[in-house]
Amino acid sequence: MKTYEQINNRIESGKAVVLTADEIIDYVEKKGLATAAKEVDVVTTATFGPMCSSGCVLNFGHSKPKIRMSEAWVQDVLVYTGLAAVDVYLGATQLRHNDPANMDHPGEFRYGGAHVMEDLVAGKALQLFALSYGTDCYPLREIRTYFTINDLNQAIMLNPRNCYQNYNVAVNDSDRTIYTYMGTLEPKRKNANYCSAGQLSPLLNDPYYETIGVGTRVWIAGAHGHVYAEGTQHAGGGSRNDQGIPKGGSGTLALTADMKQMSKEFVRGTSFRGYGVSLALGVGIPIPILNEDVLKRTCISDREILAPVVDYSNEYPQNTGKVLSYVNYEQLRTGEIEVEGKKIAVGSLSSYYKALEIAHLLADEIKRGDFRLTEPIAYLKKDTKMKPLVAREKPS
Amino acid sequence: MSQTITKKLMLFFPKCECEKPIIYHLVKDHNLIVNVFRAKVTPEEEGYLALDVTGTEEDIEKGMDFVKTFNVSINTTGKGIIVDEEQCTHCGHCITHCPTGALHIADMVTREVVYSEAKCIECMGCIRVCPYNACASAF
Ligand code: SF4
Numbered sequence: 095m096k097t098y099e100q101i102n103n104r105i106e107s108g109k110a111v112v113l114t115a116d117e118i119i120d121y122v123e124k125k126g127l128a129t130a131a132k133e134v135d136v137v138t139t140a141t142f143g144p145m146c147s148s149g150c151v152l153n154f155g156h157s158k159p160k161i162r163m164s165e166a167w168v169q170d171v172l173v174y175t176g177l178a179a180v181d182v183y184l185g186a187t188q189l190r191h192n193d194p195a196n197m198d199h200p201g202e203f204r205y206g207g208a209h210v211m212e213d214l215v216a217g218k219a220l221q222l223f224a225l226s227y228g229t230d231c232y233p234l235r236e237i238r239t240y241f242t243i244n245d246l247n248q249a250i251m252l253n254p255r256n257c258y259q260n261y262n263v264a265v266n267d268s269d270r271t272i273y274t275y276m277g278t279l280e281p282k283r284k285n286a287n288y289c290s291a292g293q294l295s296p297l298l299n300d301p302y303y304e305t306i307g308v309g310t311r312v313w314i315a316g317a318h319g320h321v322y323a324e325g326t327q328h329a330g331g332g333s334r335n336d337q338g339i340p341k342g343g344s345g346t347l348a349l350t351a352d353m354k355q356m357s358k359e360f361v362r363g364t365s366f367r368g369y370g371v372s373l374a375l376g377v378g379i380p381i382p383i384l385n386e387d388v389l390k391r392t393c394i395s396d397r398e399i400l401a402p403v404v405d406y407s408n409e410y411p412q413n414t415g416k417v418l419s420y421v422n423y424e425q426l427r428t429g430e431i432e433v434e435g436k437k438i439a440v441g442s443l444s445s446y447y448k449a450l451e452i453a454h455l456l457a458d459e460i461k462r463g464d465f466r467l468t469e470p471i472a473y474l475k476k477d478t479k480m481k482p483l484v485a486r487e488k489p490s
Numbered sequence: 491m492s493q494t495i496t497k498k499l500m501l502f503f504p505k506c507e508c509e510k511p512i513i514y515h516l517v518k519d520h521n522l523i524v525n526v527f528r529a530k531v532t533p534e535e536e537g538y539l540a541l542d543v544t545g546t547e548e549d550i551e552k553g554m555d556f557v558k559t560f561n562v563s564i565n566t567t568g569k570g571i572i573v574d575e576e577q578c579t580h581c582g583h584c585i586t587h588c589p590t591g592a593l594h595i596a597d598m599v600t601r602e603v604v605y606s607e608a609k610c611i612e613c614m615g616c617i618r619v620c621p622y623n624a625c626a627s628a629f
């Protein structure tokens with residue numbers, strides 16, 4: 095048994111033993127659980143992939159004369175201005191003004207909110223255009239100017255849902271190519287796409303949310319941020335396998351961090367042909383090895399994690415909940431799975447390569463004493479299910 | 491007979507050279523086997539051509555000397571499709587859309603995605619599906 099304080103003391107003295115979530119598997123196999131639990135202080139987990147429910151709050155400071163922005167665009171991407179005078183929220187999936195979207199199907203979606211976020215972190219000069227109805231205290235009615243992240247008072251990433259615990263494997267049962275947020279899917283189950291870091295993924299290494307909770311300090315694209323709430327659609331009460339690993343989406347995290355501390359290679363705008371824009375983000379989360387149970391759960395390997403195979407031509411859009419079968423991540427990573435007797439080529443959307451890089455970067459930061467662990471101030475729920483949206487004719 | 495080799499080339503034809511039957515002469519006068527992957531004539535009437543030529547080293551050299559007598563630039567690194575290593579996140583989405591394995595996972599442990607230019611047939615599949623805008627065409 096160790097406490098957060100003991101672990102942080104070891105980190106401070108530069109003596110902490112830190113391993114990544116893939117290294118820990120062999121380590122425990124060699125040393126045994128009891129010895130390893132005594133030796134190891136922290137296991138680092140990570141993920142890098144598209145996370146649509148992301149965005150950021152920007153504060154521009156005041157112009158002379160002042161403006162109360164009522165409509166605004168950054169790089170021609172509409173931002174939300176229903177906040178105080180010069181605060182805006184930029185959403186990752188917002189398309190650029192005049193983007194033809196899917197009018198010429200499949201659309202390319204070359205630039206949107208997520209690309210603005212990438213450019214912001216990269217330090218590029220961006221254009222702000224804002225309008226206002228004008229008030230006595232904020233008389234200016236229009237402004238067009240250029241700024242970089244350094245000109246802003248705040249640029250705070252504020253993501254309502256990141257780090258899905260587990261995720262679907264998407265296939266296409268129809269006889270035409272479909273374009274989804276899970277990538278391009280060829281007809282008749284010719285290919286499949288998955289999107290999880292598997293054995294490296296944060297919430298798969300802490301399936302019962304024993305250490306990752308509200309207040310947990312996390313590494314977001316190089317910045318030190320934290321979990322500020324359970325993520326939207328968090329549903330900790332979904333079905334689990336024998337090891338307690340959810341067999342579908344389940345847990346999610348709402349994350350925040352200062353974008354001024356981020357590095358651009360982990361904040362990437364993505365364009366999904368025929369679908370839209372999303373933000374790919376790199377997140378690393380340390381798990382304090384408080385006891386043998388916590389350690390045991392970080393030893394989960396790709397072979398033990400199941401993902402549901404779902405048809406995205408009909409079952410997913412029609413919300414039927416039908417699962418074709420379950421495959422594990424070891425199978426997925428071979429590049430081929432077999433579903434109902436048919437072999438399917440497998441691609442991925444999340445980058446294991448980047449996730450591994452992040453797990454190592456975070457481990458190094460902790461070893462150097464630059465990253466301290468925090469105890470959650472509230473824990474994530476383990477019993478909630480996701481509610482559907484009911485189309486009602488009358489209020490009931 | 492000396493050994494035949496295959497070389498990947500990218501040719502650029504400025505406006506004035508677009509109408510000359512250069513490829514025909516490569517085949518007829520220089521015994522080269524030509525496999526064209528992709529050709530494009532821009533609205534400005536400039537032409538791009540990505541191709542393989544197969545023949546003896548000597549014949550290829552002579553063929554290239556012949557091409558050089560026109561105002562055509564030859565790019566022997568043949569990069570019609572460019573995969574930007576800085577932009578690539580090694581996500582692996584392109585893998586199932588690349589028919590030849592030119593884009594492939596080189597190391598099963600790190601899962602690094604590598605582009606082997608020689609295997610590329612310029613189908614543009616990766617350009618269509620790469621979410622990170624890492625793949626581009628030189629023309
Ligand atoms: S889809 Fe693009 S980013 Fe992903 S591995 Fe292929 S080239 Fe790299």
Ligand code: SF4
Pocket residue numbers: 571587588589590591592593609610611612613614615616617
């Ligand atoms: S152009 Fe086609 S063959 Fe070449 S790397 Fe891209 S997908 Fe592969």
